[in-house]
Amino acid sequence: MVTTGSDIHQQERRLIIAASLLALFLGALDALVMSAAMPTIISELGGLSLYAWVYSAYFLARAVSLPVFGKLSDLFPTKTLMVVSIAVFSAASVAAGMSPSMGFLVAARVFQGIGAGGIFALVYVVLSDVSPKGQRGKTLSLASSVWGISSLIGPTLGGFIVTYFSWRWIFYINLPLGLLSLAGIGFFFRELREKPGDVDLDWAGISCFSGAVLAGLTLIMTGGREIPWASSTGIMLAVAAVILGIGFVLTERRAKNPFVDFSFFRHPGFALGNLMTFGASMAMFSLFAYAPLYLQGALSQTPMVVGYAMLSLSLGWSVGSLLMGRVVDRVGARLASITGTLFMTAGALFCLGFDMDTALLWCFFVFILIGFGMGFISLSTLLIVQDSVKKADLGMATSLHQFARTFGGTVGVGICGAVVTQRLFSGLEQGGKGVVASMSGSGGEMGSRLRESLSHMFQPEFQAQLPPQTLEVLRTAVLDGVGAAFVIVSVICSIGLILGLFLPKGTD
Incomplete structure (x- = not known):
């Protein structure tokens, strides 16, 4: 049975909001604690050439997955997607903490980014869904407080963990907090919007969009630094972004259920x-x-x-x-x-x-x-x-x-x-x-x-x-x-x- 935000008991609403904000806190805190730990990670694992990719891999995966999870939340149960996103982020955090090499860490960061993309997209959807009538703005504003708190304690927390424990615990700490967020969403959140029974997912549109974004953002983030603009790699990324972007537009115009509805x-x-x-x-x-x-x-x-x-x-x-x-x-x-x-x-x-x-x-x-x-x-x-x-x-x-x-x-x-x-x-x-x-x-x-x-x-x-x-x-x-x-x-x-x-x- 689908209910509305006003039908939810006040105590349930508070628990759902708290669990959602905790999940958002995990993703927001992640990049901030990393900066304090990276010198120690490099000294232990080596792989200095992959230093920037510890950040870039996470960011790119998050950017690509964010709109994908947003679209999926209009087609499939939001609760299921939220649980999957938190679970992927938490599991990837454990894998990152166990990393034996920089290459493994970068790979784990990709999956962390995918989970974070889902979290960042779905938290705002959940908060909008559970908001009582006339209070959506107030509820959504709570998410901004999470970013402020993260910026306050993130760098200090990262330095504390690295100094008194181990850099691996900046990842392991996500597991208990992630499980707590999972429990809140799993036990208390109920589906609040009707979802279509027959789903025709636009895989071609998703693929073209993701490829264009991935190529474009990689070029923007690394161009002129790791990748020279006029190099063969730089040119290939630019060409790929343009071709996939054009392919995305053409695909969406013909799609029965487009990934991005241009009529918006x-x-x-x-x-x-x-x-x-x-x-x-x-x-x-x-x-x-x-x-x-x-x-x-x-x-x-x-x-x-x-x-x-x-x-x-x-x-x-x-x-x-x-x-x-x-x-x-x-x-x-x-x-x-x-x-x-x-x-x-x-x-x-x-x-x-x-x-x-x-x-x-x-x-x-x-x-x-x-x-x-x-x-x-x-x-x-x-x-x-x-x-x-x-x-x-x-x-x-x-x-x-x-x-x-x-x-x-x-x-x-x-x-x-x-x-x-x-x-x-x-x-x-x-x-x-x-x-x-x-x-x-x-x-x-x-x-x-x-x-x-x-x-x-x-x-x-x-x-x-x-x-x-x-x-x-x-x-x-x-x-x-x-x-x-x-x-x-x-x-x-x-x-x-x-x-x-x-x-x-x-x-x-």
Whole structure:
């Protein structure tokens, strides 16, 4: 028997929400604790060449599986899919903890990513399903608090586990928490939406979509670094992404039950909502990636201070979403979206005024303002997208919104990374009058290290070898490079503000 969210007993609802948020917490925490453990893992397992793929394999698998699980939740029991996702993530975590080599760890991370993709897609569907009438925004906002809590305790927890136990326990700890989440979903969640009896799954569409996303994201994430853009591998990935993308469009137009129903995008709320979250994520994750370069390279702040600054972005996001969840059903999702883009645009424009004398407290305020706006946008656009489709398509609509956020963040970091790197080295070459030559002088070791990773320029042993005037040139070049990223972020946020004005009035 299918019930509604209002039919669920309050105690049952609380347990379902708690179990769902616990599952989301596992996925959100995973990437954060990994950063603290990776040096130790490399020292024990070796395989330095696979370092980046421990992250990339997880991210790519998560990005591809997220919309797939969303579609499946519209066709098959959500409870079953949620249980499978948590079980796969937990089992893969145990396998990762038992890894005898880096290759095995990367393979385990692929399955962790598949499970996490299912969790990230289905948690928002479950929360939407169990929400009482008029409280969907409030319930969904709880998920944002999970991200804030994860960002607070993740790095510290990872360091604690590695120091006092073993790096393997950053994976093993997922098992008891995963079992607890499984119990909550398994015992208390009931199916809340009608599902079709006769399922005709669009395997061709799923395959083309997954292949195009996998090829495209791999190129964006590794292009210009592990894989040269003009290399045969880079060209093959680009060609594969284009061909599979075209194949996906052609397949979906002929499919009886398409994986992605293109008619969704005819609704202004659906199209604009996803486009706005795509742009907001481009801006937000670009700041997460490159604001630390400004703080540490141009303002000469310590890594701890940089961490606090990035925490202000995360907390602003969480607090903004929690606050919006309390009022969105009264003020309307359209107004909330416009307000969020206004906050982000104002903060991004403030970033354009950052220089080498900017007060740290001002930076914190600006980052909180931007994070606050992102909290408004991420929740309000999700509500707009969900309201643009029939309830039977809730899973696909929700997962496409999550995918737009993931894809937007990846594209933003990729574009800003290319611009920052080019402007940075151009500034060193033009303003340094031999600085690059001095850095790559005898043997060229220091220059090659710098070009391999921007982080090398902040290493004490690297900066200790540079005279004061060279350090000043370096700071100026960093400011110029990251300043270009701030310009891109400002343009993206301004476009988002304009798009928000075209949201349908009915979403108020």
